[in-house]
Each structure stands twice: as C-alpha cells, then as structure tokens.
Amino acid sequence: MKERFRTVLLLLLVFQNNIYCQVSISSKPMEVYLLIGQSNMAGRGAIDAESEKTSQDIFMLDKSNNWVIAKDPVHFDKSSAGVGPAISFAQAMLKDKMNAQIGLIPCAWGGSPIKVWQPGVKYFDNFPYDEAIARAKIALQKGVLKGILWHQGESDNDSKKAEVYLEKLKALVANLRMDLNAPNLSFVAGEIGYFNKENHINTIINKLPDEVAHTAVVSAKDLTDKGDHLHFDTASARELGKRYAAEMKKLEQESFKETKKPRVVLTFDDAEVSHLTNVAPLLLKYGYNATFFVCEFPIRQQDEKEQYLVWKQIKNLHDMGFEIGNHTGHHKNVTKLSVEDIKKEVGFVDEKCKEFGIPKPISFAYPGNRYDTISQRILKEMGYKFARTGGAKYYKVNEDSRLAIPSYTVISSSKYKERTLEALQNLKEEDVLVLTFHGVPDLIHPDYSTSIDFLNEILQFIKEKKYKVVAMKSL
C-alpha cells in the first residue's frame, strides 16, 4: 500500500514537473491570441508532414486548459479538426519577435452561426462566447492578450442573414472588448473562401474596419478548397494564417504609434452649467473625452444658482461617457483644513456620486490649485490615483507625482490665449498637457472665462496635430 502511494506520488510529481517545464521553457513574455469562429478557423485541412514541425515558442491552450506545444489540429471542436490558419499565423507573428512566445487559444466551433456568438447562448452542448471568454481569462494568467482572430460567415452566407450580419459582428467585437477589459483590442476578421457557391457575406465583413477602430479584414482571394466548396485545403489554410499575421502586425504597429502620440487632458472645473450646454456637445462632436471636476460651488446670490449644475445634470455628463472628478464638496482650500475636514470635503463628493449612480471618482483637482503633503496623503488613502494642480507646466509622467499633476489654466484673454497655443504647439510625445477650464463662457467669473470659439479653436488644433485626448483617469 505504502509502495503504491509512493509510486502515485512520484508519478504526480513527474507529471507536474512536465507541465511546469512545458509552460516555463523560457522566461520570454507570451503574446496570446484568441481564435474564434467556425470550421475554417478550427481547421479542416489534411494533416501532413509539415504538421509534425513544432516550435518551442508556440503554445496552445488544450481542451483541459493546459499550455502545450502547439500542433495541428489546434482545435478539438470535431474529430474532423485538421490544419487551420493558427500555426502559420503564430509562426509569422514570431518572425519579427525573437524575444516572445505565442500562445493560441482555440475556441472556434464548426458550423456555428454568428447568432450563437453572444453571451449566454448555447450551441449544441457548448456556450461558444462564454467559453471563449473563460479560456481567454485563463490564458491571461500566463500571457498578454494581443488580439482576436475571427473566421466565420459560411453559416450566415445568404442574402437575409447577410443583411443583419454587420450589426451582429459589431456587437460581438464590443462584447469581447468589454468582457476582456481591452477597449482597443485588435480584431482581425477573415473573408470566407471565394469557392463558396454564393457570396453575400464578404462585402459585409469588409465594412467592419470603416465602422470599428482597431479592426481589419484578411482577403481569401485565390485560396482554394479541399474539394467541398466550403473548407480551405491545407496550403490555403496556412496561407490564410500568414495573411492574418500581416494584418495583425499592421494593427499592432498602429496602436504602438498611438501610444507614442502626445497626450492632452481636458479638465473643466466647478460644475458650471455651460459644461453641459456648451462643452459636452462640442466634445462629443470631436469624439474627445474629458474630466469634469465637480463641487457644490458656494453661491453669493440666489440668481447665481442657475449657473451651476445640479447632481442630476452631473450624472448626465457621466452618462455621456465623461469622467467625473472630485473638486471637494464646497470648493475648499485643502491646505487650510484639518485632516478631518479634508476627509469630509472629499468624502462629500464620493457620497453624492454614489447616491446618483456615478462611479467613485479617482481623479481630484485641488481648489485654487493649492495642495500640500497632508492633502496628498489623504487623497491617496481615500483611493485617489490622480490629483491636479496648476503651475503652467507639462506633466512629466516619469518625474512628477501623480498627486500633483501640473496644468495650464485656459482663459480667453490674449495673454493666456497665446500661452495656451504655445503649450499646445510645443508639446512633445513623452509629455502630457493638462488644460484647466472654467465656464465656457463663465458669466460669474469673467476673469476665468473661455469663449466657445476659443475652445473650438483648441480642439481643432488638437485634431490637426493628431494628439491623443484622454480623461485624467486614463493617464
């Protein structure tokens, strides 16, 4: 009995060791790709001698969620699974990346129409979408998710289904990006073979890149079938994989360039009503996000009241996609408050946000731009990640504290106008320009007023320079 126990234990150790060895052959980072769609993603090409060649740097997540050296058939959806685009895709991706490993997550299901690629929808005994998300999350414990390969459309290739296909595909991309918490995740779709008896779907698939950012489509031109007018033969499946890699690399280069762009943060203080009436519509027109630092500004006369937003309107700004930041409950100079009172003032906005269904703010702006080490410490304790001050300097990410981010105050007077335009003109890619606005225009504090025309001029300049506009929370 004892002996048997030892043998089992030994086997267990050997087994564990094996797996351990397989997943940690090197310390190279693993770049992970999710493979979804129907049979041509799963692969139906005949296995050949080429299929025996493997790479120590290409892995796949097997049926039991273990990383193993990748080899066709990568998929296991049906016993007919064979050569698909996955391996040649991974080989091509590795070509320029000597210092990386590729991890493939096979999740395609033969025959599946696009309507089953939704959360909670069953296809025979499986939930294709839910399982893809679950397996991607397992893969993320080991690597970084870099993109999604989608090949599907044969099951939707008639005039009626093609009509609603684009909307379904867009919803799928949006769902995947949301559930994988990767809003800009690269997504490459593939055309179905031109050998299909009818072709309604390829023109629809090709509309995707115009409608959704960070997506691309690979052509299936000149690829051949294995004789069934449905499935790519082995050589064509491999060629398709190379085409996927070429498009995926293009998307990766684009997003790399995107991260190199100079960044601008637009912030609007004091919850003025012009933020909702004038600023928000203009920002939406340009497609720019912004951070609104809100407070209940102390009013001197009753008629000033209508110049400020009420909480329901602040919630409207949140619903439009803008970030709501904290500017203390009542616009208090935090350097003159006790620790208890700072907590009360900061907590006031946190509570109001909670009451009105706005996420707890993580960005803060010091009223009057005044701060000290005590206020920084308390903000940090209260879950604040960013705090903005003034100073008319660029924010240098590697030098400045995130709890004392400098900004330029923007006012329409000619002196400030010139200063703002100069700061925009000289912005370098490694720096961040944070702009602080008050009312647009500001009727109560004319000294801090920015005209709508000047805001428009700034946004136009940013657009022409192709700067990246982000909310403070995304810094």
Ligand SMILES: [Zn+2]
């Ligand atoms: Zn203020």
